[in-house]
Amino acid sequence: AAGVIQSPRHLIKEKRETATLKCYPIPRHDTVYWYQQGPGQDPQFLISFYEKMQSDKGSIPDRFSAQQFSDYHSELNMSSLELGDSALYFCASSPLGLDFIDTQYFGPGTRLTVL
């Protein structure tokens, strides 16, 4: 079965640079979520989109922005990168279920290292 695709899988950037992470949801999934997982930490929710509109927002820094496109893929844009942004970034997708809460299926993650 098709899974969530994230690219790139690994990314190395310098401080103050920008980065763009891409997420391609499972086919027919219309909701996309972004999470950040620091070393030894639990995943922290950043932001989600349903039908290209922001659905929920968590602790996403102002330096980060995200959007969902007409083909449902999503991009997370990160500017003025800091050392503390080094983490594993997960994208997840879910279908809109009849009971309105559906399982979030996670991609393999993008490991971002900021030097």
Add this chain to the structure above:
Amino acid sequence: AQKVTQAQTEISVVEKEDVTLDCVYETRDTTYYLFWYKQPPSGELVFLIRRNSFDEQNEISGRYSWNFQKSTSSFNFTITASQVVDSAVYFCALSEGQAGTALIFGKGTTLSVSS
């Protein structure tokens, strides 16, 4: 406010032992969903189970079983006859309300199964 507590940080067992991972949650909503995810050393987050607040039936899937008790706000996970491949970090998570809403994760329990 919603919160998930996994009091066991690390558990070590020997193969074929049974092990239970505890999860206690807090929420003010009457409608909510509980999840378990597995994160093996390779890093991906693998969905294991979803439970809604109206369904307290326990569930068994092979060597895995889950015990949901609203009276104690607990959603515990038992692995029977553990195997080395079960070694991973296990996260319990909570979601309230609507599609597109964040998952709130516990801190995770690291399970190490030795042969």
